[in-house]
Amino acid sequence: MVHNDSQGRLTLATHLHLGDLPDDLDLGPVVAVDSETMGLRYRRDPLCVVQLSSGDGNAHIVRLNRPNYDCPNLKRLLVDPAVLKLFHFARFDIAMFQLYLDVDTWPIYCTKIASKLARTYTDRHGLKDVARELAGVELSKAQQSSDWGNQTLSKDQLAYAASDVLHLHRIRDQLDLMLAREGRAGLAQACFDFLPTRARLDLGGWEEMDIFAHA
Template sequence: MTTTLHKGDLPDGLDLGAVVAVDTETMGLNPHRDELCVVQLSSGDGTAHVVQMDRATYDCPNLKKMFADPACVKLFHFARFDVGMVRKYLGVECAPVYCTKIASKLVRTYTDRHGLKDLSRELLGIDMSKQQQSSDWGADTLSEAQLAYAASDVLHLHKLKERLDMMLAREGRTELAQACFDFLPTRASLDLAGWPDVDIFSH
């Protein structure tokens, strides 16, 4: 496993492929208050790229181009939050997307444990550490433990997608999952516009 830290943006000419695993680290879980600090990415080859954002400008043309590329699937776990943060702080419509948490909820109906740690343990036999989840991601210098944690959140998403795709096909829910994925940017926009906890379709 190799983890590379980039300050401010991805380097020119970096090709992460047609499906890129993505996660974000923020100062908290309120997009109106807590800033985007780190974006981590992986092409699924065992390497991770960690971008420490310049929070004064969020000037990251290469990263923004990747997020906006319609030929590149952005692979998340709990895409709803990450897509909203990308929209708010980078000003980019992030699509198309795939969310392993949504896929899990559609096929692992025998459990209510759909966190990345639980999913990785069951489907891949990998026990992930979440020790750095609540650390200070706004620090000027990220620790080795923070970099390792950030990398771990994206290194296994491609394999999880493979397993979940097989389960979705087996249960006849592939098209339903895709419809959910397609709606995610709209759901994130509703969050940012003030409807975070409301079912907009309810009576």
């Protein structure tokens, strides 16, 4: 939601939801999504938080109820074919959603894949670098390794979680221009389409193996 302060100035908000998204929340046809976990190992480190933004400068952060993960509204959005989900490094997030939420997220756009296909002049494709160049913002990663399983999320954690989704719409717009210019939009889409299968391979034990390699 967008609010006005006492002087009529536009202010933005970060909304914390416990367990699930509200029943009446409509985030539109393109939603930026990210997640926070207790680590980077699929079955050891549980999914704790999912954050979303419609691209209007507001963030919605869901602290999930563990271990039952009863979040029908969030799950419905993740599988809605009419809603494009934007990620940076979608491969990890959607594997976590497969494992803990039992959903196949679709359709998907991954700004990290798009960056690697479009920004071939650099090897810096982390969100911090991409956001600096394409959205003109400096992101802090100070809370990246904090305790996301805590029952109470700090203001710094909420701000960090929000920052990971607030700029993905602008980043996608710039990457789309670059992909079209370089004739790689179709290749990018084919990669996005493969991501749910890539996530299933990761969960099945092939996360470190290039199955297309000769060896």
